[in-house]
Amino acid sequence: MPWIQGPVQPNAAMGQTIVSANSFTELSSRNSIRTEICEEPAMSTTAFVLALPGHIDSSAVGKMETEFYARVNGVGPDCAQVIIDMEETTFLSSLGIRLLVTSSKMLIRRSIPLAITLPRHEAARSALELSGLTNAIPTYANVAEAQGAAGHQS
Structure with a gap:
């Protein structure tokens, strides 16, 4: 997969091989997006993980949305699912909600399932719940749980 950069690291505890891509946007000291490809050979699933830690407000969305959507569009057809990891998200604005809705629509058109990990921070979790998403x-609760659910849907 040519869009993956970085070393392959075995994750024996989870029985996974994780290929980590370089961070593609550094928004500030508290905001960056990480991408990973997680493969679980036992279940023949490949998940593309986009981690959204920090404060997802209008400024952050403005700085990252073009690259974020490019990453979502760049997911290959062999991808079992896209997981947006929001465990470390502390704030989620309406523009952050729009980012998630648009990503979902992009993936639905390509028949690629989307899953979201719930933020641990109450304000971000409430925003996500109140939006109806x-x-x-x-x-x-976490990426491993999302991957496990995808593996059992096959």
Whole structure:
């Protein structure tokens, strides 16, 4: 997969091989997006993980949305699912909600499932729940749980 950069690292605890891509946007000291490809050979699933830590406000979305959408569009057809990891997200504005909705629509058109990990921070979790997205997009406590659910849907 030519869009993956970085070393392959075995994750024996989870039985996974994780290929980590370089961070593609450094928004500030508290905001950056990480991407990973997680493969779980036992379940023949490949997940593309986009991690959104920090403060997702209008300024952050403005700085990252073009590259974020490019990453979502760049997911290959062999991808079992895209996971947006929001465990470390502390704030989520309406523009952050729009980012998630647009990503979901992009993936639905390509028949690629989307899952979201719930933020641990109460304000971000509440914003996600109040938006209704938790009823429209499958949510999980962490990436491993989301991957496990995708593996059992095959």
